[in-house]
Amino acid sequence: MPNLETGNLTRRSLGGVALGLTVAGILAGRTAGADQREKAVRQNSHGLVADGRIDAGDLNVGYADLGPRNGSPVILFHGWPYDINAFAEVAPLLADQGHRVIVPHLRGYGSTTFLSDSTLRNGQQSALAVDAVKLMDALKIDEATLAGFDWGARTADIVAALWPERCKGLVSVSGYLIGNQTAGKAPLPPSAELQWWYQFYFATDRGRDGYEKYTNDFAKLIWQLASPRWKFDDPTFERSAAAFANPDHVAIVVDNYRWRLGLTEGETRFDEFETKLASAPEIHVPTITMEGDANGAPHPDPKAYAGKFKGKYEHRLLTGGVGHNLPQEAPETFAKAVGDVDSWA
Numbered sequence: 001m002p003n004l005e006t007g008n009l010t011r012r013s014l015g016g017v018a019l020g021l022t023v024a025g026i027l028a029g030r031t032a033g034a035d036q037r038e039k040a041v042r043q044n045s046h047g048l049v050a051d052g053r054i055d056a057g058d059l060n061v062g063y064a065d066l067g068p069r070n071g072s073p074v075i076l077f078h079g080w081p082y083d084i085n086a087f088a089e090v091a092p093l094l095a096d097q098g099h100r101v102i103v104p105h106l107r108g109y110g111s112t113t114f115l116s117d118s119t120l121r122n123g124q125q126s127a128l129a130v131d132a133v134k135l136m137d138a139l140k141i142d143e144a145t146l147a148g149f150d151w152g153a154r155t156a157d158i159v160a161a162l163w164p165e166r167c168k169g170l171v172s173v174s175g176y177l178i179g180n181q182t183a184g185k186a187p188l189p190p191s192a193e194l195q196w197w198y199q200f201y202f203a204t205d206r207g208r209d210g211y212e213k214y215t216n217d218f219a220k221l222i223w224q225l226a227s228p229r230w231k232f233d234d235p236t237f238e239r240s241a242a243a244f245a246n247p248d249h250v251a252i253v254v255d256n257y258r259w260r261l262g263l264t265e266g267e268t269r270f271d272e273f274e275t276k277l278a279s280a281p282e283i284h285v286p287t288i289t290m291e292g293d294a295n296g297a298p299h300p301d302p303k304a305y306a307g308k309f310k311g312k313y314e315h316r317l318l319t320g321g322v323g324h325n326l327p328q329e330a331p332e333t334f335a336k337a338v339g340d341v342d343s344w345a
Contacts, residue, residue, distance in 0.1 A: 047085045047088050047239045048064040048084045048085055048087065048088050048091060048103055049064060050062040050063055050064050050084060050103075050104075050105055050110055050111045051064070051065075052064065052065045052102075053111065054135070054138045054139065055115060055138065056131070056134040056135040056137065056138035056139075057130060057131055057134030057135075057138075058107075058114055058115060058116070058119050058131070058134075059107055059112055059113065059114060059115060059131060059134075059135075060112065060113050060114075060115055061104050061105065061112050061131075061135050061138075062104070062105045062110050062111025062112045062113075063084075063102055063103060063104035063105065063135070064084055064091060064101075064102070064103040065100070065101070065102055066091050066092060066094075066095035066100070066101045066103075067094065067095030067096075067098065067099050067100045067101050068095075068098060068100060069100055070100070071095075071098045071099045071100035071101075072098070072099050072100070072145070072168075072342055073099070073100045073101075073102065073141045073143070073144035073145070073168075074094055074099045074100070074101050074102070074144060074145045074146075074147065074338055074342065075101075075102045075103075075104070075132070075135075075136070075141075075144045075145075075146050075147070075156075076090065076091060076101065076102070076103045076147050076148060076152070076327070076338075077104070077106065077132065077146070077147070077148030077149075077151070077152025077153070077155050077156055078103075078105075078106065078109070078148065078149070078150070078151070078152050079148065079149050079150020079151040079152045079153070080150060080151050080222075080253060080256070081218070081219035081222050081223070081240075081244065081253075082149075082150065082240055082325060082328075083105060083109050083110055083240045083242075083243035083244075084103045084104070084105055084110065084243070085236075085239050085240045085328070086149070086240070086325055086327050086328045087101075087103050087327050087328070087331075088239075088328070088331075089328070089331035089332075089335075090327050090328075090331045090334050090335045090338070091103050093331065093332065093335040094335055094338060094339065097339060099338075099339075099342070102135075102139065102141075102144075104132075104135055105243060105246075106128060106131070106151065106152070106155075106252075107123075107127070107128065107131055107248065107252055108121070108123070108246055108248045108249045108251070108252030108253065109243045109244070109246055109249060110242075110243035110246060111246075112246070113246075113247075113248070114248060120267060121248050121251035121252055121255060122252075122255055122259075122266065122267055123251075123252040123253065123254070123255035123256030123257075123259060124255070124256070124259040124264075124266040124267070124270060124274070125154055125155075125158060125178070125179065125256075125259075125274075125277065126158065126266075126270040126273035126274050126277065127266075127267070127270060128151065128154075128155045128158075129155050129158035129159050129162070129273070130270070130273070131155075132146075132155050132156075132159050133159060133163055133166060136166060142166070143165065143166055143167070143168045144166070144167070144168060145167075145168045145169040145170070145171070145338060145341060145342040145345075146159055146160065146167050146169075146170055146171075147170070147171035147172070147327075147334070147337075147338050147341075148171075148172065148173070149172075149173035149174065149324070149325065149326055149327060150173070150174075150297075150324065151256070153172040153173050153174055153175075153177050154177040154178065154179075156170055156171075156172055157170070157172055157176060157177055157178050157283065158178055158273075158277060160283045160285050160287070161178060161276075161277070161281040161282070161283050162273060162276060162277075162281070164283075164284055164285050167285045168285070168286075168342065168345045169285055169286040169287070169288075169341035169342050169344060169345050170283065170285050170286070170287040170288070170341065171287070171288050171289075171290065171334070171337045171338050171341055172287065172288075172289050172290070173289070173290045173291065173292075173324075173326045173327070173334075174289070174290075174291060174295070174297075174299040174300065175289040175291070175299075175300060175302055175305040175306075175308075175315070176280075176283070176289075176300070176305035176308045176309070177300075178277050178280060178281070179260060179277075180274065180277060180278035180280075181259070181260070181261075181262040181274075181278075182262075182278065184260045184261055184262055185261065185262050192298070195297075195298040196298060198218075198222070198257070199257045199260065199261065200261075202253070202254045202257040202258060203257070203258055203261055203263055207254070208250065208254045211250055211253065211254065212250045215241075215244050215249070215250065216241045216244065219237075219240075219241060219244060220237055220241075222297075223237065223325070225296050225297070226295070226296045226297040226323055226324035226325065227292075227294065227295075227296060227322075227323025227324050227325050227329060228294060228296050228323060229294045229321030229322075229323060230294075230321075230322075230323050230325065230328075230329050280308070282308055282309070282310050283308055283309050283310065283311070284310045284311045285311050285345075286311045286312040286313070286341050286344040286345055287309045287311060287312070287313050287314075287341065288313075288314050288315070288316060288337045288340060288341045289302065289305070289306075289309070289313075289314075289315045289316070290315070290316045290317075290318065290326055290333075290334070290337060291315070291316075291317050291318065291326075292317075292318045292321075292322030292323050292324065292326050292329065292330070293317060293318060293319045293320070293321065293322060294321045294322055294323045295322075295323050295324045295326075296323060296324060297323075297324040299324075302315050302317075312344050316333075316337060318330050318333055
């Protein structure tokens with residue numbers, strides 16, 4: 001199994017049963033106290049509150065923590081350009097069903113900060129996955145059901161592939177998103193390249209400066225393109241946009257996309273992991289992959305990745321205009337998938 005302590009920090013994918021309210025689940029959900037449900041309702045209405053802070057690896061991670069401490073753990077990972085509020089409705093639903101739900105801000109987002117000024121602001125895929133494992137270590141969570149979309153799905157995929165003993169089950173929007181730099185350098189047909197316009201934009205100094213100057217305008221455009229039938233309002237966007245004010249946000253985002261194109265090398269301490277990921281490892285934990293029928297972001301065909309999942313597996317297509325930010329656009333369906341896969345293990 002890869003050793004987290006070995007190796008040094010610096011395209012292709014963007015980045016059963018419902019969990020019933022059993023008597024045991026209801027009792028577990030209430031052991032956290034009557035204020036727990038009130039907190040869940042408040043967060044559902046006004047957004048998740050990242051009131052947890054903990055040192056984990058290179059980071060001091062800001063995270064929301066809902067549900068009973070002894071509940072079956074679920075960790076939800078957001079993507080770009082989103083934040084923990086993509087799970088503002090999902091997290092309370094799962095907490096109310098007895099899960100302990102952790103929703104961290106990724107590096108470069110919200111209240112998550114680097115512990116050292118000298119740490120490279122590295123956005124490569126394995127760096128984010130190591131962040132996830134270090135967070136689990138810090139919270140003393142040996143195993144959890146992991147779920148996410150965009151960067152968050154890739155992060156959960158990598159943990160499931162490299163550290164399966166830490167992943168009880170997996171919910172991954174857009175499926176198998178593990179990539180490598182060699183594949184990232186290969187040209188695609190023009191129509192596919194067009195979808196990646198922002199990746200090439202970020203490869204330039206103009207793109208970096210433009211994203212820094214127009215961060216929120218850029219993010220709102222991505223929301224509209226990636227979810228063309230999602231009619232979000234300004235307060236919903238602004239709630240998440242607050243997370244982009246993180247001082248490392250621009251550096252992490254730009255490095256993430258430059259790394260995919262092979263324009264940055266990454267850090268040698270992650271070479272061991274990237275070598276393993278370059279082989280496109282299979283995932284053996286119970287998995288549900290999901291896709292919306294109106295996902296406007298680049299995403300693979302489910303038939304292309306189904307064979308990568310070797311445990312109990314199911315793919316779910318959501319109809320009715322669901323776009324890229326599936327957890328926020330279809331929270332009940334996403335929460336059901338998390339509960340289902342958690343029950344398979």
